[in-house]
Amino acid sequence: MHTSTRGALFSLSLSMLLASLGTSIANVGLPSLVLAFDASFQAVQWVVLAYLLAITAVIVSAGRLGDRLGRRRLLLAGLLLFALACGLCAMAPSLHWLIAARVLQGLGAAIMMAMTLGMVGDTVSKERTGRVMGLLGTLSAVGTAMGPSVGGVLLSLWSWRALFLLGAPLGLLAAALAYRYLPNEPGARAAVPLWSALASPGLRAGLGMSALVSAVMMATFVVGPFYLSRGLGLAPAWMGLVMAVGPCVAAVTGVPAGHLTDRLGSPPMTLLGLAIMAVGALALALAGGLLAYLGALVLLTSGYSLFQAANNTAVMRDVEGPRRGTVSGLLNLSRNIGLIFGASALGAVFAWATPDIIRATPQSVAFGLHTTFAVAVGLILLAGALRHKH
Template sequence: MHTSSRGGLTSLSLSMLLASLGTSIANVGLPRLAQTFDASFHAVQWVVLAYLMAITAVIVSAGRLGDRLGRKRLLLAGLLLFALACGLCGVAPDLHGLIAARVAQGLGAAIMMAMTLGLVGDTVPAERTGRAMGLLGTMSAVGTAMGPSVGGMLLSVWGWQALFLVGAPLGLLAAALAWRYLPADQQRARPAASAGSSLKAGALCAGLAMSALVAAVIMATFVVGPFYLSLGLGLPPESMGLAMAVGPCVAALTGVPAGQLTDRLGSQRMTLAGLGTLLGGALLLSLASGLVAYLGSLVILTAGYSLFQAANNTAVMSGVESARRGTVSGLLNLSRNLGLIFGASALGAVFARATPDVVHGTVQSVTEGLHATFFVAAGLMLLACAIARWRGVDRTHLLTR
C-alpha cells in the first residue's frame, strides 16, 4: 500500500478508535463523578447519555454536510472539535459544564464516525476496501473494549479529569495525520437519478436494515450477559468482567481477517456467511448451559459479527456514488445505533418477561430468560438472512438490466 494510503488509513483508524473510546471510557468514572459533584446516579449518567444522544442526533446530518463541504475538511473540523471538547470536559467546573462539554464531544465524534467510512473509498484502492472496513471495525471494538481498563488506570493515577483529557492530544494527532495524508476534497457533481440507482438504493436500504438487526442481537449480549454470568453462574465481579471482555477481544482479533476474506471472496457471499455464523451463535446461546458453553457460543456469535460488519459495510459503501458516501456512512452508523437501542429495549424486554424477578431470580429462571432472548435473536438473524438473499437477487437483476 502507498505511504499516503497508509497514513490516511492510520488517521481514519485513530478517528474511529477515539470515537468508540469516548463511548466507554467515561462509564468507569461515574461513581467518582457522583462523589465529586455530590450528584445522584441519574444525574451523572447523563455524562454517558449526552455523548450517545449527540452522536445519534446528528450523525446523518454530519454525513450530508461532508458530502456538501468536503469530507476531509469536515473530518478535520470534527477532530478539532473533539479535541477541544475533551479539554473542556477536563476543566469543567461542575456537572452541568461537563455534560455540555460531552455534548460537544459527541458532535465531534459523530462527524468522525460518519467521515471515516465515507473516506475509505477515497483513501484505499477498491480491491482493499474490505480490509480497510475490517480494520475500522477492529478499531471500533478495541476502543469499546479498552475503555473501562484504560479509564480505570487513568482514574486511579490522575483522577477523573484524565478520562477526558487523554483524548485531546490524540485528537490533534489524528487531525495532523488526516491533514497530511488524506486526499484533498474535490467538487463532485450529484448524479442524476435512474432506474439503476433506484435498485442500488433498495440494496443500500437492505444493508442498513441488516445492520440494525445484527446490532440488536449483539447488544443483547451486553444487556442479558451480565445477569446470566452473575445470577445464573454466580461469577464474582472481576470474573464477570473478564468474561464480558471475550466478545470485544474476539471482534478485535477477527476484524482484519474478515476484511481480507471479503476482498477475496466477495461481500455478498461473506455477508451470508457472517449472518449464518451469527444465527448459529444465537441458537447455541438459546441452548447454552454453563460458562464454557456460554463463552464458546459468544465467540462464534462475535466472529460472525466481525465477518458481517466487514462484508456489509463494504457492500453498502461500494455501491454508493462518491458524492453520497458521507450521507450513506451516516445512515449506516445511525442504523447501528438504532439497532443497539432496539436490542437493549426489545430483547431486554424479552429477558424481563421470561425472568420477572431478576433481583431474586433463580439459576433456572435466569437461564430460561437467556434462552428465550436468544431464541428471539435467532429469529431476527433468520430475517436478516432473508434480506441478504433478497439483496443478492436484486443486485443480480441490476447487473442483467
C-alpha cells in the same frame, strides 16, 4: 503500501478508535462523578447518554454535510471539535458544564465516524475496501472494549478529569495526520437528497441487516452480566473477563474477515457471517454452563465480524463519491438504532422471561437468557431474509 496511504489510514483508524473510546471510557468514572459533584447516579448517567444521543441525532446530517462541503475538510473540523470538547470536559467546574461539553464531544465523534467510513473509497482501491472496513470494524470494537480498562488506569493515576483529557492530544494528532495525508477534494457540491440515497434496495437491505444484528450483539452486553453473575454465580472480576471475550474476538477476527470479503466477495461472506451468528445465538438459547456460554459467544462474535466487514463493504464499495458521507452516516445510524433496540426490546424480553430479577433463581435467569436468544435467532433469520430478498 505508499507512505501517504499509510498515513491516511492511520488518521482514519485513530479517528474511529477515539470516537469509539469516547462511548465507554466515561462509564468507569461515574462513581467518581457522583462524589465530585455531589450528584445522583441518574444525574451523572447523562454524561454517557449525552454523548450517545448527540452521535445518533446528527450522524446522518454530518455525512450529508461532508458530501456537500468536502469530507476531508469536515473530518478536520470534527477532530478539532472533539479535541476542544475533551479539554472542556476535563476542566468542567460543574456537572451541567460536563454534560454540555460531552454533547459537543458527541457532535465531533459523529463527524469522525461518518467521515471515516465515507473516506475509505477516497483512500484505497476497491480491491482493498474489505480489509480496511475490517480494520475499522476492529478498531471500533477495540475502542469500546478498551474504554473501561484504560479509564480504570487513568482513574487510579489521577482523577476523573484524565478520562476526558486523553482525547485532546490524540484528537490533535489525528487532525495533523489527516491534514498531512488525506487527499484534497473539490470545493462545495450540491447536496444529494436523502431519499435518493435510500432509493437503492441493496442499501435498504444492508441498513436493515446492520440494525438487526447490532440489536443481537447488544443483547450480550445487557443480558450477559445477569446470566454470568446470577445464573452462574461468577464474581465481578471473572464476569468482567468473560465479558471481554466478545470484544477481543471481534478485535482478532475483523481484519481476516475483511481479507476474506476482498477475496470471495461480499454477498457470500454476508450470508456466511449471518449463518455463524445464527448458530452462536442458537447455542446461547440452549447454553448451560460457562464453557458452553463462552463457545457460543465466540461463534456469535466471529460471525458478527465477518458480517460487518462484508456488509459495510457491500454498502460502501459502489457508492458514488458525492454520496459516500451520507451513506456512511446512514450505516452508522442503523447500527446505533440497532444498539438502542437491542438494549430496550431484547432487554424487555429478558425482563418478561425473568420477572423477579432480584430474587430470581439461577434456573429462572437461565430461562431468561434462553428466551432472549431464541428471539435473537429470529432477528438473524429476518436479516438473512432481507439479504436473500435483495
